[in-house]
Amino acid sequence: MELIDGKKVANQIKQEITAEVEQIKKEGGKIPHLAAIIVGHDGASETYVGHKEKACNQVGFNSTVLRFEDDIAEDTLLRKVDELNKDTEIDGFIVQLPLPDHISEQKIIEAIDPKKDVDGFHPINLGRMVIGLPAYISATPAGIIELIKRYNIETSGRDVVVIGRSNIVGKPISILLGQKSDTGNATVTLTHSRTKNLKEVASKADIIIAALGQAEFLTADMVKEGATVIDVGITRVKSDKTKSGWKLLGDVKFDEVAEKAAYITPVPGGVGPMTIVSLLQNTLKASKGEIYPRL
């Protein structure tokens, strides 16, 4: 069994980005600049945005955080989005979700200029991805693809089972792995709560992506000997064995599945650390005009 070390890969990619930013600075080019909008004072959102800011600093990006109180009007927020759309200094930006109930998340997402949509949540980026055009891919599926690439995991012609059909993980990763591409060409089955024979289906897969958000759902009897198992789940459960009183569990019953798997991602330290790196990669692409020509 080989552990897929997301933390290590994420650090490696950060170093690569750092080197590229230094080179850009040396040549007097535009320093990539990520902005984040945060509304209200949700603890988790503050933490995420803090991590993103820190990651920007680590690799030499400029970063800006725009904070608004949770009584901001939808119109005002839309105006702020539009200002960022037009600000030529900002290469890409995100609006940290969730937003307060009186604001339509979808309306805000669709107001973001797709060229700056480094979260890849705008339907135009999703649609372009589906038809194989250059597009920003959202953080988790992009991170999974990067891990597959860096560990040279063969996907072509192999049977992939994706468990969970969420809009931000299950659906996009099932599309990406089936695409005509070096990290695609797999035969992908997308399973979900209505799938009747999941154990039978999963136990034939060469690669399993577990992304249903149910702690330790995937057990050894659902996994073929020698399969690759990617665990996207993160559930916080009480524990009397940790100092904090909490521990994080993935969607995979790690100890028993690890005995059968050829490759497996741990939780934490697998897919998780890759997500912020994906955001940095998208921001770098934005600043270089790799997906869309620069405005």
Next chain:
Amino acid sequence: MELIDGKKVANQIKQEITAEVEQIKKEGGKIPHLAAIIVGHDGASETYVGHKEKACNQVGFNSTVLRFEDDIAEDTLLRKVDELNKDTEIDGFIVQLPLPDHISEQKIIEAIDPKKDVDGFHPINLGRMVIGLPAYISATPAGIIELIKRYNIETSGRDVVVIGRSNIVGKPISILLGQKSDTGNATVTLTHSRTKNLKEVASKADIIIAALGQAEFLTADMVKEGATVIDVGITRVKSDKTKSGWKLLGDVKFDEVAEKAAYITPVPGGVGPMTIVSLLQNTLKASKGEIYPRL
């Protein structure tokens, strides 16, 4: 075996649309108006646009065809698209493909206002469909879903195998059948040229969508007893048994597969007749502002 009679269903839907348009007229409402842009004199394109015009007349829609020579500049065509975007009389329009080589089809498609994109080719409509938002669905997948609905074919929890990953059929139908919806909730496997064990995979499916464009590819040994088989293929082959010297073949070896299938679509007369009806349905939705609010 029950034949899925696409021609009959298509006629039935046309009658339903006709009745609705008459009601709209009676109430003094806006008559749905479809426009089509055709560039050059490609025979097949002329035929398709002719069929679409005729179908509009049949159901009482207004229709407009804009014809341009094949030396039209891309800029000029973009301007024409923009004129249709702004024309409040036109509810929806299509640009008949293919376009001459000097014009970027993708650029033209992305210039169409998504609210009038009744072909459902704009990435924003594809992306919205993926995340389950109201969107124009392109003609063939929409036609397949309509047949499934009208024949009460159960999809929830059933195993579907889609053969062929084209942008206009295989990918969207695989997404739709896996969605949380009355005609979805299936466990969908998307197969293609790189799939290694297609016969094994297909022969377990409750529903097979054959959309690879290879005449009589799907043979009886690839189909489970009692399966539903939807044939999207249309290949014209020479024949000494028809007056014209040609006949149309689907992707399914009909005679032998029909003996095992519970439901099967013929070619011609299966999915084919549904595609124009899907376009009419999308145009009606556009005129009623069902997908997007009216401009």
